[in-house]
Amino acid sequence: MFETTKISGDKVAFYQELNSQLDHLLEGEPDWIANLANAASLLYLQLETINWSGFYLYREEQLILGPFMGKPACVRIxxxxxxCGTSATNRETIVVPDVHAFPGHIACDAASRSEIVVPILDGDRLIGVLDIDAPVAERFDDEDRKGLETFVSILNKHVDWSKF
Structure with a gap:
């Protein structure tokens, strides 16, 4: 059984420990559903001041809701x-300090105020995105971007996307 302890410290140390926990949590398990579910849960338990963490997966020329933690969410984007759709199209991380200022923002939860979305790629192939929402403005910064991009790369290391 995998045990998690609440992580503290500055953001650099926090993400080093979070990513280490993810690496150990996923070790030896290639299944994408199991790994995305555990990754969403780990983020939801460890990140302070968030109200949603999860994945949207690229299927049928759109993003479809995958494993997540939080309130029910939009199913198709x-x-x-x-x-999420912009990050997937541009294949780059987007940090949004105020979602109300983002053109075309899709409000799945009216309480969300800021957001970070990290694309998941298998080589050139779009798999989907990691999406995290927060009920406070300016929750995410460049340290979060770096830490969560590393989080996604660790996830990719463990998942066998050929079965996706």
């Missing part, structure tokens, strides 16, 4: 729409 067109590419290029909202923060």
């Amino acid at each position: 067109p590419l290029g729409k909202g923060v």
Whole structure:
């Protein structure tokens, strides 16, 4: 059984420990559903001041809701729409300090005020995005971006995307 302890410290140390926990949590398990579910849960338990963490997966030319923690969410997001669709289309991380200022923001939870979305790629192939929402403005910064991009790279190391 995997035990997690609440992580503290500055953001650099926090993400080093979070990513180490993810690496150990996923060790030896290639299944994408199991690993995405555990990754969403780990983020939800460890990140302070968030109200949603999870994944949208690229299927049928759109993003479809995958494993997550938080309130029920939008099920389908067109590419290029909202923060998730824009991140997927551009294949780059997007940090949004105030979602109300983001053109075309899709409000799945009216309480969300800021958001970070990290694309998940298998080589050139778009798999989906990691999406994290917070009920406070300016929750995410460049340290979060770096830490969560590393989080996704560790996830990719463990998942066998050929079965996705």
